[in-house]
Amino acid sequence: MRNVEFILNGKAVSLETSLSRRLLDVLREDFGLTGTKEGCGEGECGACVVFLDGELVNSCLVPMNSVIGKEVQTIEGLAQTKRYRIIEDAFVMAGAVQCGFCTPGMVMATEYLVRRYKHPTNEEIREGLSGNICRCTGYQTILEAVKRVFEEVEDL
Amino acid sequence: MRITDKVARVDTRDKISGKTRYIEDIAFENLHYARTLRSTVAKGRITGIRYPEPVDGIFIIDADDVPVHNDVAMIEHDMPVFAKDEVNYIGEPIALIVSKDKNQIIDFMRGIEVTYEGLPAVFDMNDVKEDANHVFEDHTFVKGSIETMDYDEVFEGTYRTGYQEQLYMEKQGVVACVEEGVVTVYGSMQCPYYVKNALMHCTGYDENHVRVVQVATGGAFGGKEEYPSLLACQVAVAALKIRESIRLIFDRREDVTYTTKRHPSEVQIKTYLKDRKIVGMSCLIDLDAGPYLGLSDVVLQRAMFTLTGCYAFENVRVRGRIVRTNNIFTGAFRGFGAPQTMFALEQHMNQLANKLEVDAIQFRRAYFVKKGMITSTSGIFNEDIYLDLMADRLEAFSGYQDLKEDKAPNTGIGVAFVPHGGGFTGSGEAEHIKAVVKLKKRQDGKVEILVSNVEMGQGAKTALSKIVASVLDIGIKDVIYEDPDTFCVPDSGPTVASRTTMVVGNLLYKAAEQLKAHMKTDEEITITEHFKQPDYVIWDQETMTGNAYMAYSWSAVLAKVTVDPLTYEITCTDIYGVYDVGIPIDEGLFLGQVHGGVVQGLGYGLMEQMVSKNGKVLQDSFESYTVPTASDIPEMQAIWIENKYVDGPYGAKAVGELTLVAVAPAVASAVADAIGKSLYQIPVTPEMLLEVTRNEKR
Numbered sequence: 134m135r136n137v138e139f140i141l142n143g144k145a146v147s148l149e150t151s152l153s154r155r156l157l158d159v160l161r162e163d164f165g166l167t168g169t170k171e172g173c174g175e176g177e178c179g180a181c182v183v184f185l186d187g188e189l190v191n192s193c194l195v196p197m198n199s200v201i202g203k204e205v206q207t208i209e210g211l212a213q214t215k216r217y218r219i220i221e222d223a224f225v226m227a228g229a230v231q232c233g234f235c236t237p238g239m240v241m242a243t244e245y246l247v248r249r250y251k252h253p254t255n256e257e258i259r260e261g262l263s264g265n266i267c268r269c270t271g272y273q274t275i276l277e278a279v280k281r282v283f284e285e286v287e288d289l
Numbered sequence: 290m291r292i293t294d295k296v297a298r299v300d301t302r303d304k305i306s307g308k309t310r311y312i313e314d315i316a317f318e319n320l321h322y323a324r325t326l327r328s329t330v331a332k333g334r335i336t337g338i339r340y341p342e343p344v345d346g347i348f349i350i351d352a353d354d355v356p357v358h359n360d361v362a363m364i365e366h367d368m369p370v371f372a373k374d375e376v377n378y379i380g381e382p383i384a385l386i387v388s389k390d391k392n393q394i395i396d397f398m399r400g401i402e403v404t405y406e407g408l409p410a411v412f413d414m415n416d417v418k419e420d421a422n423h424v425f426e427d428h429t430f431v432k433g434s435i436e437t438m439d440y441d442e443v444f445e446g447t448y449r450t451g452y453q454e455q456l457y458m459e460k461q462g463v464v465a466c467v468e469e470g471v472v473t474v475y476g477s478m479q480c481p482y483y484v485k486n487a488l489m490h491c492t493g494y495d496e497n498h499v500r501v502v503q504v505a506t507g508g509a510f511g512g513k514e515e516y517p518s519l520l521a522c523q524v525a526v527a528a529l530k531i532r533e534s535i536r537l538i539f540d541r542r543e544d545v546t547y548t549t550k551r552h553p554s555e556v557q558i559k560t561y562l563k564d565r566k567i568v569g570m571s572c573l574i575d576l577d578a579g580p581y582l583g584l585s586d587v588v589l590q591r592a593m594f595t596l597t598g599c600y601a602f603e604n605v606r607v608r609g610r611i612v613r614t615n616n617i618f619t620g621a622f623r624g625f626g627a628p629q630t631m632f633a634l635e636q637h638m639n640q641l642a643n644k645l646e647v648d649a650i651q652f653r654r655a656y657f658v659k660k661g662m663i664t665s666t667s668g669i670f671n672e673d674i675y676l677d678l679m680a681d682r683l684e685a686f687s688g689y690q691d692l693k694e695d696k697a698p699n700t701g702i703g704v705a706f707v708p709h710g711g712g713f714t715g716s717g718e719a720e721h722i723k724a725v726v727k728l729k730k731r732q733d734g735k736v737e738i739l740v741s742n743v744e745m746g747q748g749a750k751t752a753l754s755k756i757v758a759s760v761l762d763i764g765i766k767d768v769i770y771e772d773p774d775t776f777c778v779p780d781s782g783p784t785v786a787s788r789t790t791m792v793v794g795n796l797l798y799k800a801a802e803q804l805k806a807h808m809k810t811d812e813e814i815t816i817t818e819h820f821k822q823p824d825y826v827i828w829d830q831e832t833m834t835g836n837a838y839m840a841y842s843w844s845a846v847l848a849k850v851t852v853d854p855l856t857y858e859i860t861c862t863d864i865y866g867v868y869d870v871g872i873p874i875d876e877g878l879f880l881g882q883v884h885g886g887v888v889q890g891l892g893y894g895l896m897e898q899m900v901s902k903n904g905k906v907l908q909d910s911f912e913s914y915t916v917p918t919a920s921d922i923p924e925m926q927a928i929w930i931e932n933k934y935v936d937g938p939y940g941a942k943a944v945g946e947l948t949l950v951a952v953a954p955a956v957a958s959a960v961a962d963a964i965g966k967s968l969y970q971i972p973v974t975p976e977m978l979l980e981v982t983r984n985e986k987r
Binding site: 165166167169170178217220224233236258259264265274276 | 300301302303307308310313314455456457458460506509540541745746748877880881883888910918919922
């Protein structure tokens with residue numbers, strides 16, 4: 134057990150924890166941030182992605198040891214931003230959500246694309262979402278939603 | 290506004306922001322965790338279980354703790370809640386290990402030793418399918434007479450399909466609590482009343498002391514039809530024993546390895562021709578059920594009743610068997626038997642067209658069913674059927690003739706035409722399900738839908754709310770539809786068989802019509818509506834004759850593929866689909882089902898290989914069991930024709946399962962077209978193509 138300090142959704146936090154615990158469990162169990170989902174626990178499905186110092190990571194593969202002093206942003210943190218409103222509206226309008234279990238992860242991956250590209254190609258969008266599995270939508274409406282986001286963020 | 294016009298789904302915003310709470314996200318007081326002790330042998334007698342020294346906080350729950358019946362109430366009661374003396378498949382649950390501390394459970398389980406006396410196990414259904422002791426069910430139905438018809442040619446093929454895993458994103462999960470003498474199970478599920486009935490049977494508690502609450506469900510596809518009943522019984526037994534809240538959530542490897550899958554199949558089709566025209570067809574379907582019957586008999590019946598597909602043949606004999614093995618037990622998955630037989634039939638029809646040197650669509654047109662014709666089960670097609678029109682539309686919007694004439698090297702096209710009967714088979718809706726819905730106008734003017742059907746991603750909340758709102762001419766936000774709780778809602782049946790919009794939606798439509806007259810008053814009023822079988826449905830289950838389904842939906846799909854000539858890598862570039870689902874209740878929901886079904890069908894046809902070796906599933910994760918990602922999807926284009934169904938709400942028929950079924954056969958035919966060889970098995974993989982080509986060279 135050790136005291137670990139890091140920035141969570143813009144606020145400095147600290148907790149007593151084992152350094153080998155998964156960031157995913159700390160977020161869900163210690164901070165009640167259940168928007169980050171466990172789909173596989175092996176870094177294959179993307180349901181648990183968060184930003185760690187701006188990089189999109191599978192939080193099921195990140196031990197707390199790697200979080201010390203860093204900045205973590207989850208879907209709950211992203212949901213407070215202006216750009217999130219655009220992404221949410223785009224997902225609603227495109228009908229990009231069915232069961233919803235992969236959706237927070239898809240939103241995080243979309244945010245990552247927006248941070249990385251100004252005018253991504255279709256291939257870049259597909260590649261950017263290919264770490265996130267969705268079993269309901271067939272991805273088509275999610276791709277439409279992401280394209281809408283890029284049309285809208287131009288104005289932001 | 291037309292009913293088909295797309296509206297925003299009612300359940301979306303909380304899902305996007307992560308606020309929606311699935312079972313793993315809900316806090317329970319003094320929650321205890323459970324893990325499953327499983328059999329490591331495929332068939333054997335348990336000769337001993339050695340547990341480590343008792344540890345404070347650890348509880349063991351097994352067959353001896355079951356209050357009344359140690360079996361899961363499904364169609365037969367042949368599957369135990371916990372295996373007691375004998376195990377019949379690898380992974381079969383023997384006990385739950387429970388503690389407040391997850392790590393303590395893992396430590397404790399490391400020290401458990403189970404010893405078995407191995408018994409002979411069956412892993413290949415072909416080894417035993419002629420042995421009646423290994424066949425759960427063996428059905429045959431006949432139309433006309435294969436024996437006496439006149440024919441001059443026979444064309445045969447044998448087709449095989451493998452397992453498919455539902456791979457819903459949210460794993461199986463349930464929580465049981467006991468409060469004031471009531472045992473309550475919360476969970477991710479499709480059928481709250483199936484779970485409730487299983488709990489009553491297992492615990493002996495009456496309906497006032499068993500409560501089932503469905504919570505937000507992260508995908509199901511049939512995988513949460515019958516399976517949650519098993520888990521619910523297990524956690525309920527545990528909760529009754531230690532009087533605390535018990536949570537059982539699988540990890541992904543457990544879920545992929547040990548939960549129900551689509552049945553592996555072998556389908557033999559023999560077609561009889563006279564003067565190059567089909568005069569009869571006889572078929573034999575074998576499905577691998579694993580060790581327990583589960584829903585396999587129902588799956589087999591849909592496989593059989595769908596077998597002649599979109600075609601009318603004068604003489605038909607269909608035989609189907611469910612074979613008992615010691616492989617993982619198989620069950621419901623979107624399409625429910627039809628994906629297997631439609632792969633077989635549509636490959637067969639293509640191969641026959643090729644042999645006769647007739648265009649694949651032109652060949653099919655000669656046999657398309659039409660209103661008034663006799664079905665394979667000797668019922669009558671009651672509704673208008675527009676397969677010719679659908680074929681015209683498919684040819685026109687895919688540019689079929691041009692695709693055929695200007696085919697680039699290493700590309701191929703394939704088509705498939707597939708029906709889907711909406712709702713339960715035969716008189717199942719009236720005799721077994723007996724759906725009841727309630728619609729309540731509250732004093733605040735809002736209208737509440739009271740049904741046991743669940744939102745699992747397919748859009749039930751939006752579709753049913755939209756139907757009620759449209760009839761009553763109120764805003765969709767003024768319709769309330771909570772996740773079902775069996776203490777609050779009547780049994781409107783399970784959320785399966787593409788029945789929710791067509792059957793339950795129609796009952797709500799009728800209830801809303803009655804409620805109209807009361808909308809201007811302040812009184813609270815509840816309308817109850819019961820399912821009544823339409824007069825045109827006549828069915829005899831004994832002889833399997835009559836109208837197998839109330840109404841059929843139809844699909845016509847064309848796939849385009851490219852095959853790399855060196856690596857045999859297959860890419861599906863385009864899927865065109867034409868659908869008759871009556872009148873879609875919402876274009877957005879309809880397309881959502883089409884896209885999702887197409888991609889799941891594409892996985893079934895090309896990617897999702899799952900193999901069992903000596904009773905053990907070899908693919909146990911997202912890494913080894915590969916499903917399509919955003920990088921794998923084709924261009925998908927879909928159109929629909931309007932064909933109002935008299936007993937569907939606003940004319941709607943079944944949608945959800947139909948969209949998956951035609952894809953794998955169309956894609957397989959496209960690959961066959963690209964390489965110029967016939968294919969008999971899915972998934973079609975580069976390895977298979979290599980083998981097919983090598984065999985040819987020899």
